[in-house]
Amino acid sequence: MSEIILQLITAFTGSLGFALVFGMRASHLFYASFGGFISWAVYLAVYSASHNEFFACLVASIAAMLYAEFMARVRKCPATLFIIIAIIPLVPGSSLYYAMSNAVLGDIEAAAFYADQTLKWVLAIAGGISFVTAVHELRLRR
Amino acid sequence: MTLTHEQRAELIECLLDMGQILLENGAEISRVEDTLLRTGKAYGARHVDVFVITSIIILSIEFDDLDALTETRRIYSSTGTFFHKIERVNSLSRSLSRELIPLSELRASLNDISCMNKNDSVIIIGGVIAAGSFTLFFGGSLDDSVAASVFAVFVTALQNYLGRTEINTTALNLLVSLIIGLCVGVLCKVCTFIHMDKILIGDIMLLIPGLAMTNAVRNILVGNTISGIIRLIESFIWALALAGGFMTAMLVTDIIFS
Numbered sequence: 001m002s003e004i005i006l007q008l009i010t011a012f013t014g015s016l017g018f019a020l021v022f023g024m025r026a027s028h029l030f031y032a033s034f035g036g037f038i039s040w041a042v043y044l045a046v047y048s049a050s051h052n053e054f055f056a057c058l059v060a061s062i063a064a065m066l067y068a069e070f071m072a073r074v075r076k077c078p079a080t081l082f083i084i085i086a087i088i089p090l091v092p093g094s095s096l097y098y099a100m101s102n103a104v105l106g107d108i109e110a111a112a113f114y115a116d117q118t119l120k121w122v123l124a125i126a127g128g129i130s131f132v133t134a135v136h137e138l139r140l141r142r
Numbered sequence: 143m144t145l146t147h148e149q150r151a152e153l154i155e156c157l158l159d160m161g162q163i164l165l166e167n168g169a170e171i172s173r174v175e176d177t178l179l180r181t182g183k184a185y186g187a188r189h190v191d192v193f194v195i196t197s198i199i200i201l202s203i204e205f206d207d208l209d210a211l212t213e214t215r216r217i218y219s220s221t222g223t224f225f226h227k228i229e230r231v232n233s234l235s236r237s238l239s240r241e242l243i244p245l246s247e248l249r250a251s252l253n254d255i256s257c258m259n260k261n262d263s264v265i266i267i268g269g270v271i272a273a274g275s276f277t278l279f280f281g282g283s284l285d286d287s288v289a290a291s292v293f294a295v296f297v298t299a300l301q302n303y304l305g306r307t308e309i310n311t312t313a314l315n316l317l318v319s320l321i322i323g324l325c326v327g328v329l330c331k332v333c334t335f336i337h338m339d340k341i342l343i344g345d346i347m348l349l350i351p352g353l354a355m356t357n358a359v360r361n362i363l364v365g366n367t368i369s370g371i372i373r374l375i376e377s378f379i380w381a382l383a384l385a386g387g388f389m390t391a392m393l394v395t396d397i398i399f400s
Contacts, residue, residue, distance in 0.1 A: 007279055014275035014347070020268025021298070021348070022168070023224040023260045078232050080170055081225045084353065091352035094280045097343045100385035104392065122352070126359035133364055 004044060011089035019085045023053065026062050028081070035086025039064035046125035053117075054124050057090055061128025064090075069132065083129060092121035145186060145245075150211055152245050153185050154203060158215040159252050161192075161199045163231050168223035171195070171366040176256050177235045184238045185245075195369045196220045196376075221354075230255045230386065262302060269298030273344040282340030287330065289336055290344030297322055297348050311376070315349055315383040323391025331399045342388070349384060351377035 015036025019029050035048060035051035068082035075082075099114035145153060157178050164174045174194045182190035182203050189204040197220065202212040234251055237243075243251075273294030277287040297318060304314050322345055330338040354377040362370030 010275040010279040014272050014279055017268045017270070017272025017275060019225075020264050021223075021272065022268075023226050023265075025226045025229060056314050076233070078169075078173065080168075080173065081229065084168070084223075084357075087356065088353070089279065091347075091350075091356060093276065093347040093350045093352050094343050096350055096352055096381060097339070097346050100381060101339070101388065104385055104389040118352075118355075122359055123356045125356045126363055129360055130363035 007044070008037060008041060012037040015085050018088050022084070024081065024085070025077075027076060028075055031075060032085040033084055035064055035067050035071070035082055036089050038067050039069065039086050040089040054120050057121055058128045060090055061087055061125045062132055065129045065132035074093035087125050087129070090121065090125050091123045095121065101139045145205070145265055147209065149245055150203070151211065152249070153182075154211050154213050156245065156248050157182055157201055157203075158199060158213060158254060159256065160219060160231055160235065161194065161201070162215055163227055163252070163256055164182060165194065165196070165199065165217050165220045166222050167227045168225070169228045169231075171369045172364060173228075173232075174199070177231065178184060181235045184242060185192055195366075196372050219311075222305075224258070224260060227255055227258055230258075265302055266295055266298045269294040269301075269348055273297070273348060275344075275346045277340050277344030280340060280343050282337060282344065285336050285361065286340040287344065289326075290341045293322055293341065293345050294348060296325070297345050300339060302347070312379055312383045315380050316387045319346075319384045319387030321387075322396060323388040327391050327395030328388050328398075331395060346384065351380040354380070 012041040016029060016033035019032045024032055027102045039060045043056050046059045047056035048077050049051065064086035065079075065083055068079045068086055071077075071082045072079035095117040099111050099118055102108075102111035102114060160181065161174050161178050164177060165171075168175040171194050175192050178192045178194075178199075178201060182192075182201075186205065187203040190207050191200075191202040191204075193200040197217050198213045199217065200212070201214070203212060204210040231252075234248075234255070238248075270291045274287045274291035277304045278284070282290070299316050300321065301314070304317065310319075323342070326338055326341050326345070330336060330341075354373055358370045358373035358377060360370070361367075361373065
């Protein structure tokens with residue numbers, strides 16, 4: 001349980017760090033970082049219910065995009081800025097690192113495993129976001 | 143509002159600047175195309191054709207008297223991220239669809255936006271918070287997190303400094319990962335209680351093209367296939383450069399300490 005709390009807190013602060021690096025306006029910082037908290041909370045909840053990483057990540061990125069679209073309207077600012085910060089905890093930095101380091105160390109089997117995992121996560125995140133975008137575009141052409 | 147030929151030339155220049163600011167600071171391709179289209183029409187163009195990929199903007203505007211202008215703008219670096227600029231260009235273009243401002247004012251606000259600079263200390267603080275957090279997030283100890291935060295100062299400062307030079311992203315990743323790999327490698331040989339992989343993951347989150355990869359796949363899924371593929375391949379090469387830097391660092395530290 002303490003591990004979950006730690007992860008949720010660091011998902012928030014990690015997103016905050018990136019929001020600062022990416023030059024987000026100060027008044028949006030809290031709302032943007034909160035998106036990172038939401039995406040990781042949804043990921044953990046769905047994962048504990050389904051035990052499927054890909055599915056959990058997909059649902060988490062859908063939730064993150066819905067949050068970003070909502071915040072874009074409330075804060076009057078493009079949704080992209082919020083979604084990029086919100087998906088940061090989902091970005092497969094660690095599996096990309098292990099894929100690289102195993103490839104370097106010559107353990108091709110482990111490298112392939114982590115590379116496969118990285119691609120699945122990337123696809124799940126991008127798929128979730130694009131799903132919401134696609135639904136959003138389901139309006140008649142003017 | 144009917145524009146003279148000179149004004150039209152000025153308009154297309156402004157539009158290209160607008161697109162360049164968006165593209166250089168991390169806006170998605172469809173936003174760049176959409177913004178140029180909307181702004182061009184707001185200024186009375188009958189038809190606007192815009193094609194954007196990560197390295198070029200091709201813009202063609204046609205007016206009611208069949209006078210047409212086409213210009214291209216080569217974009218050399220579309221890897222930056224500065225959200226406040228995107229937000230300002232976006233609100234500028236939205237305000238234009240409500241109320242047009244004279245071209246000289248548009249030019250002034252665009253110059254104003256492109257002169258904005260990030261605050262160096264804010265970037266470093268952000269990097270420190272991000273690296274420290276992600277070391278803990280991926281299961282590192284508190285010691286690891288502190289070490290990662292200290293190295294994050296170097297990573298962000300180095301990234302920030304080198305980013306202003308002519309160096310390309312691949313070489314930058316190679317250089318930064320080599321330097322950081324050497325520092326962390328030496329530290330881990332001296333202090334055996336910290337974990338090299340957790341520290342590096344925290345710091346690498348600042349460099350790793352995970353976000354670029356995600357955005358690339360996202361571009362492909364929404365139909366901007368060319369840009370998506372370009373960015374996807376670029377991000378693979380950046381990851382390879384990172385791996386190359388770390389591999390060299392690991393080999394060198396092993397040789398020094400054997």
